[in-house]
Amino acid sequence: MKAGGRVLSVSGKGGTGKTLIAALLIREILALREDACVLAVDADADANLADALGVSFFKTVGDIREEILERKHREFFDLRTRFEAEIASILVEERGFDLLVMGRPEGPGCYCPVNHILRKAIDTLSQNYDYTVIDCEAGLEHLSRRTTQNVDLMIVVLDETMKSIKTAVNLMKIASEIDAEVEEMIFVANKITTEEAKERVLLSARRFGIEIAAFIPYDPLVAEYDIKGEPVVRLPEDAPSVRAVRELVKRII
Numbered sequence: 124m125k126a127g128g129r130v131l132s133v134s135g136k137g138g139t140g141k142t143l144i145a146a147l148l149i150r151e152i153l154a155l156r157e158d159a160c161v162l163a164v165d166a167d168a169d170a171n172l173a174d175a176l177g178v179s180f181f182k183t184v185g186d187i188r189e190e191i192l193e194r195k196h197r198e199f200f201d202l203r204t205r206f207e208a209e210i211a212s213i214l215v216e217e218r219g220f221d222l223l224v225m226g227r228p229e230g231p232g233c234y235c236p237v238n239h240i241l242r243k244a245i246d247t248l249s250q251n252y253d254y255t256v257i258d259c260e261a262g263l264e265h266l267s268r269r270t271t272q273n274v275d276l277m278i279v280v281l282d283e284t285m286k287s288i289k290t291a292v293n294l295m296k297i298a299s300e301i302d303a304e305v306e307e308m309i310f311v312a313n314k315i316t317t318e319e320a321k322e323r324v325l326l327s328a329r330r331f332g333i334e335i336a337a338f339i340p341y342d343p344l345v346a347e348y349d350i351k352g353e354p355v356v357r358l359p360e361d362a363p364s365v366r367a368v369r370e371l372v373k374r375i376i
């Protein structure tokens with residue numbers, strides 16, 4: 124067992140609803156546990172968790188990495204301390220949660236040691252929070268490139284499409300093959316339109332050895348908020364998607 128709070132990550136195929144679910148998870152964790160401190164990590168290069176949460180950010184971890192690498196006289200001996208200080212300085216502090224945006228992934232070149240230090244710095248940071256919620260980049264890369272840190276619960280999102288079910292299956296395989304530090308995985312089906320669709324997804328997933336732990340309905344309000352560019356975190360209390368995530372939070376927290 125690692126020290127510190129619980130780390131939850133949200134993964135899955137692009138467009139399945141990871142960012143919506145990450146934002147609502149944060150909201151509902153804070154609703155359920157008012158005294159909790161949450162670290163929100165946007166680990167998708169195409170960062171939009173901040174928008175979903177209705178907050179702005181100025182600088183990303185990627186920017187810090189570039190700056191440190193570009194400096195002529197690199198002080199390798201205290202790189203870790205330096206990262207920790209710089210990361211602390213770019214955290215966006217909101218009521219109940221802090222947001223850290225990872226930004227662009229590493230470019231070509233030998234960044235491995237730097238990324239290792241970076242991952243350690245974020246691991247250390249997350250120990251200061253009760254919960255860390257990571258909105259992962261789409262697909263499998265975060266697992267195969269090991270940009271994800273140790274995770275207690277990986278929430279794999281899929282929708283009615285076979286493609287998204289296959290991505291979920293691949294995530295499950297990779298996690299076991301590479302012996303990733305993922306304690307537990309659950310599968311959540313999102314954007315479910317009808318009872319028939321629910322049944323269909325349940326059976327298709329089961330054929331691949333996946334049991335769906337929760338269903339989140341298709342919610343027209345989500346689409347409406349997205350069109351208007353309104354933060355989905357401000358959806359009404361009784362919106363179907365919010366209610367479904369609330370039930371999920373009660374089970375996993």
Ligand SMILES: Nc1ncnc2c1ncn2[C@@H]1O[C@H](COP(=O)(O)OP(=O)(O)O)[C@@H](O)[C@H]1O
Nearest residue numbers: 137138139140141142143314340341342345349
């Ligand atoms: N439960 C839902 N009901 C309706 N639309 C949804 C739902 N979940 C996600 N969407 C829509 O699907 C699209 C992708 O969602 P998003 O959270 O950005 O996915 P991801 O982060 O996995 O790429 C967005 O346009 C969003 O409005």
Ligand SMILES: [Mg+2]
Nearest residue numbers: 141142167171
């Ligand atoms: Mg997203």
